[in-house]
Amino acid sequence: MYVDQTTLDYLDRAETLYDDLVGVIADDGTEYTYGEFAERVHRLSNALTELGVEEGDRVALLSPNTHYFLETIYATNQLGVVNVPMNYRLTPEDYEYILNDADATAVIADYELAERVEEVRDEVPTEHFVGYEADGIEGDWLDYETLLDDASAERPDRPDIAEGDDATVNYTSGTTGDPKGVVRTHRTEHWHALVLSHHMEIQEDDTYLWTLPMFHCNGWGHVYAITGTGGTHVCQREFDAAGTLERIRTYDVSYMCGAPTVLNRLIDYYESNDVGATTGDRDLRITTAGSAPPRATIRTIEDAFGWRLIQIYGLTETAPIITTSNSPRRLADGDPTTIKTKQGHAALNTEIRVVDEDGRDVPRDDETVGEIVVRGNQVMDRYLNKPDITHEAFNDRASGFFHTGDLATMDENGMIAIQDRKKDIIISGGENISSIDVEDTLFDHPDIAKAAVIPVPSDEWGETPKALVVQKDDAALTEDDVVAFARENMATYKAPTSVEFVESLPETATGKVQKYQLRQEYWEDEERMVGQG
Template sequence: MFVPFSVTDFLDRAETVYGERVGVIDEPDQPAASLGELTYAQIGALARRQAAKLDELGLEVGDRVAVVSHNSARLLASFFGVAGSGRVLVPVNFRLRPDEVSYIVEHSGARVLYVDPELDEALAGVTAEHRFVLGDDDDLYASEGVEPRAWEPDESATACINYTSGTTARPKGVQITHRNIWVNAVTFAMHAAVTDRDVYLHTLPMFHANGWGMPFAMTGLGVKQVVLRKVDGAEILRRVRDHGVTVMCAAPAVVAAVLDAAADWDGEIPGRDTVRIICAGAPPPTKTVVRVAEELGWEFIQIYGLTETSPLLTFNRTRAEWDDLSAEDRAARLVRAGAPALGVRLTTDAEGEVLARSNVVLEGYWEQPEESAKALADDWFHTGDGGVIGDDGYLTISDRKKDVIITGGENVSSIEVEDVLFSHPAVAEVAVIGVPSEKWGETIKALVVLAPGESVDEATLIAWCKDKAAGYKAPTSIEFRDELARTATGKLQKFKLREPYWAGQERQVN
């Protein structure tokens, strides 16, 4: 018997088994009216009303629906109301500038655009055939009792398109299928040992690789999901205390924010011996992992993956064989990317690039067949990361072969930042590199050669970047150079430019 996987499977089970359980606690400080506490039955009803509204608007199976939003119950329900009805959800990074959002909406061909109320004014010029503000619920949802058209699930169909910065200045649309989502969610939940007794905190932006698949995994297992709109270390501790949170996902910067807040926390740290925090983006320093265990009493778990892999490729959780190790030795093992998740095959090519095969690997890049062919050459996904696989099967990421900097969990194309800096009349040459940062994992540094007779200071160039691209893409520091290291043919030698900043480090990523 063959029954196609669908994202609806997760919500169907939640409604059947946990229908009367509170499934989602919306952020109380939403700019639109918070939806408060919603049972899984109510989430299911909301998703069906959204799907029915898309029917009324004339959207067909495969049509794209873009949403630009902070974390919210409405966004979470859209994964099921949009993708679960055979359409394609396009979650957009709310930190992007209006022109960047506009490109994604246009490139994806989205017929419907949902916008967070806080972003409505800034994105006034970004539109689609149908444009709605989240919170204007009479426009978002059909009347109660109106049932959507039935959709016959197709597990090979694209469920979501997630745009990511890559080796080109323009973002690429990663096509994630229902099968990709299903396998990732089930595998992730299995490795993280999730049960219906867990409480999940959405510290991770839901737009980011579909919240790593957690909206699906947690829904299918009936987990209570607490929505956090904006990251704040003290607020994370309060949510853990008030809701009994047991699991969350986070970039290294979030881990750092919680540790900073814990230093000023009055009383016992909430969640001690019950919380596990799953980290990705770049492994933090070993001393940070030790601090998580000693100062918070939380379990630290490291994973590795990409938007293109749904995202889980490896999982690294402390194991029985490590119980007698010192905290430092255990942390040194935990900052590796990890062992392959179930169903993942990893290898490295002659140049050390990490290659992967799995049911979580993307279908392709939306309307970019040449980029798709390169990424999936020889029936392996080419990650663009350099790494080493040990005798025990554990992967360590040692270098980043493609021009991407991961800062605070966000991918930044160094080429894009270079293009922005080149547009300043005083800049003659520029190289953008990632350098180590204890807070962000990596941070962006620009090395600049000025044009003859020109003068400009660091603050001015940083402000120039923030004016022309999303703020998180701007360099945090700029160094002025007389020249940049190049090959005999004039090609920038970025590995030489990066060397001084990574001296003494085992890896060339952080």
């Protein structure tokens, strides 16, 4: 029997089975049962219809981690309207670009963020501007709660939504240039949540703490997965370590996600304060993604905090889980810390390959580097308004596979370990240097809080590694200290040849260092952003 798979399956299951159970806890502690949550979703859908928003339109969303965000995702989807979650760390110019690229009919924005949209209001095609707590927004904005109060609580008549219909457009985080609109259908989002639920072991009694930005790939799929399984969403508007630990104890949190930046901030707070308990009554597991955390970070999270860390890997285009280190049978075969520095094996119903320039699989020797390519039901449909880039993304080396742009090795067990972005491999005097290897070594220095390694021009070597380092408070490192530490702990040719101490590193909301920004400063006088070694 064939049944269309849509994102609404998750809302409908929660409303039917868990209507009397607390499903969402707002940042201020207000609790909503899933029945109450669904009613608010229906009110928003009806309000949008009254404004004239129609099936196929796009509604942009700009919000921190709030119950409003969760409501808006479902309210748009059940109307056949496409939601466009936007990164809340962008500039007004970025929002102008996105709103025009997406041709957004409406914007729903948080009171702390709306002014950035207001600045470009006259430059975008958007007709309706809705604000959470609109009284605090300069300009002509409709108030979110007033719209809900005036709207019907009955579930609206839904159009015939097919699984191949667009559900959401998530813009890339911009680590390699201008963001691209990643179009995800109801089918890709549905599969995304199913795969996530299995590998992250999500159960109906889970209490999930939102420290991961909801806008990012719809919160890595947890917007749907937690709802459909009947778990409880605990919202935290903005991450701060003290608030996170307090919520963990107060709500007996059993599951959360944290980008590497979140892990580092939690550890810094833990080491500087008398924290007390790091869990409630239940065990806690935490998922991280992006570059694998350094071994020292993994040890602290698991040994000192007592949390179980799960590493996953993916991109906005793959929404994002396509591999996971959560493989107990493999963990039994080796050192758990070492294995968790890898991105892991392919997720269910996902085909992962690591291929060379000619599209051939590299040897499974954990040494030969190739590009990760993937196909699966959770992979995006297309880039919005970019057919040529879409075609290239699916056909560059291996036809029919999405090309991630990440370079990795694969071991005999099929576990991948990312070595670098294609653009971040440093080729110095003919030797390939993985910036991740260098960064991992630097993270082991007790006085280094963060580090990014980039290639810079070199007359002798073409390009050479440079480290940009954020010191821990009260540290007094010198360039010689850092270089000497690196040379003592890794192959000397990989060690940075120069070091710059900085206050912070440019990062996306998901903790990825925007290396292209760092590189630009050093390559602006060069014809190409690659060395000719």
